[in-house]
Amino acid sequence: MNFNNLEGFIFLDDQLVKWSEAKLHVLSHGLHYASSVFEGERVYQGKVFKEEQHTLRLISSAKSLGFEIPYDIKEISEIRKKVLKANNITDGYIRPVSWRGSEMMGISAQKNKIHFALAAWKWPSYFSPEAKLRGIKLNISKWRRPDPKTAPVNTKAAGLYMICTLSKHEAESLGYDDSLMLDYRGYIAEATGANIFFIKDNELHTPLADCFLDGITRKTVISIANNQGIKVQEKRILLEDLKDYKECFVTGTAAEVTPVNTIQDFTFKPGRFCKLFMGKYSELTLK
Numbered sequence: 001m002n003f004n005n006l007e008g009f010i011f012l013d014d015q016l017v018k019w020s021e022a023k024l025h026v027l028s029h030g031l032h033y034a035s036s037v038f039e040g041e042r043v044y045q046g047k048v049f050k051e052e053q054h055t056l057r058l059i060s061s062a063k064s065l066g067f068e069i070p071y072d073i074k075e076i077s078e079i080r081k082k083v084l085k086a087n088n089i090t091d092g093y094i095r096p097v098s099w100r101g102s103e104m105m106g107i108s109a110q111k112n113k114i115h116f117a118l119a120a121w122k123w124p125s126y127f128s129p130e131a132k133l134r135g136i137k138l139n140i141s142k143w144r145r146p147d148p149k150t151a152p153v154n155t156k157a158a159g160l161y162m163i164c165t166l167s168k169h170e171a172e173s174l175g176y177d178d179s180l181m182l183d184y185r186g187y188i189a190e191a192t193g194a195n196i197f198f199i200k201d202n203e204l205h206t207p208l209a210d211c212f213l214d215g216i217t218r219k220t221v222i223s224i225a226n227n228q229g230i231k232v233q234e235k236r237i238l239l240e241d242l243k244d245y246k247e248c249f250v251t252g253t254a255a256e257v258t259p260v261n262t263i264q265d266f267t268f269k270p271g272r273f274c275k276l277f278m279g280k281y282s283e284l285t286l287k
Contacts, residue, residue, distance in 0.1 A: 001121075009086040011079050011118040016086055022117060029109040030099025034159030037061035040253045041080075041094040043120070044285045048080060048094065049253075053216050055096075061155035062098055067114050069098045076118075083120045093123040093254070099158075129278060135261030135270045136177035136250075138191060140239070141167035144182050145189040145212045153211050160213075164192035178250070180263050183211045188237040194252035196260075197221065198245040199273045203231045205245070217251040217281075224280045230273075242266040247273050257281045 010022040030036035039058045042049050055073050062069045071079065080094060101113040143163040146153065151160060167179035171192075180196070183189040188207050190196055195218040198205045204225045206218070225232045248260040248268040257278045259270035 003121075006121060008121070009083065011083050011116075013115055013117070016082060019119075022119070024099075024115065025102035027102040027105050028099060028115075029101065029104065029112050030115075030158070032105070033100075033107065033109070034157070034162075035065055035067070035109060035112075036097060036099035036158040037065060037156055038095060038097040038158065039156060041096070042123070042253055042285070043084060043089060043092050043094060046084075046090045049285050050216050050220070051077065051080070057156060057216070058096055058098070061152075061157055062114075064152045064155045065157055067098075067100060070114055070116055079118050080120075083118050087120055087122075089120050089122055091122065091124050092120050094118065094120045129275070132278065133259055133270045133274060135259040135268070135274075137175075137262040138178050138180045138260055138264070139171045139174055139176040140264050141170065141179040141181045141192075143167050144184050144186075147184045148211050154213060156213060161193075168192045176262075182239070183207075186238070188239065188241075191250045191252075191255075194250035194255040194258070196248065196250050197277075198237070198242075199247035200245050203233055204273075205233045205235060205237065207237050208234045215252055217253055217256070220281065220284065221251050221257065221277055224277060224284075228276070228280070247271055249274050249277065251281075256285075 006019050008019045009016045010019055012022045037058060039054045041054045052073065055076050059069055076096065096118045098114060098116045100109045101115050103112045143166055153160065167181060171177065171179040178191045180191055181189045188196065189212050190207065195206065195215045222232050242263060243266060245268065247270060248263065250258050250260060259274040261268055261270060
């Protein structure tokens with residue numbers, strides 16, 4: 001899929017424009033200094049999954065970067081509907097994004113216009129549950145999630161994804177699907193665009209989200225576990241602890257629930273718990 005020349009319409013600053021006409025100024029502050037926030041959302045059978053949570057996080061992320069998105073929750077919801085209808089999408093991916101414009105060029109951008117765009121494209125389920133259960137392979141990245149004192153780690157801000165791209169590219173060049181990132185202290189954090197979970201003694205273990213994004217899908221999976229009577233431990237996990245885990249999976253809007261079979265030299269066998277969380281999550285998306 002070449003996103004540069006898809007057919008359809010994108011909402012950009014108060015209007016729907018043709019896909020090829022959705023452009024921004026080359027001196028946009030968001031492009032040079034990463035003053036940009038975004039969301040990744042899924043629509044299943046015409047219904048946006050966790051729509052309100054995504055919108056609230058988008059607005060909160062912008063506030064953390066010191067600007068206000070020029071639309072409220074209700075208006076953003078209406079924009080989504082317009083874009084989905086204009087592109088005839090019932091199953092797909094949605095990408096809202098907001099950024100500082102080009103009025104000031106430099107570190108300070110107090111007077112820059114705040115822009116907003118929303119795109120969507122068709123994205124059916126590419127893999128059957130059987131194919132996903134084979135699992136993906138992760139390497140261990142040399143890049144680490146930063147100290148919360150150095151970056152707004154609880155936001156979905158563009159700048160936080162630079163090291164994700166570097167990690168993902170390195171992983172792919174080595175024949176892996178994705179990369180596991182540690183945090184600044186050396187504890188396991190997450191994959192490049194997904195949170196991570198492990199199974200041990202019929203319990204669900206996941207890294208404590210104190211220096212990376214506490215994902216909406218992560219919260220959903222924890223809720224599923226609670227409803228199923230599965231004990232959840234949010235804790236600090238070291239690489240050496242991986243030898244004690246039987247199953248592993250990553251979670252995210254794009255990844256949904258995807259089993260992992262390898263983290264460098266550690267191996268896992270996707271089994272009963274991976275199947276359970278995949279199935280329960282899929283059920284929720286269709287409600």
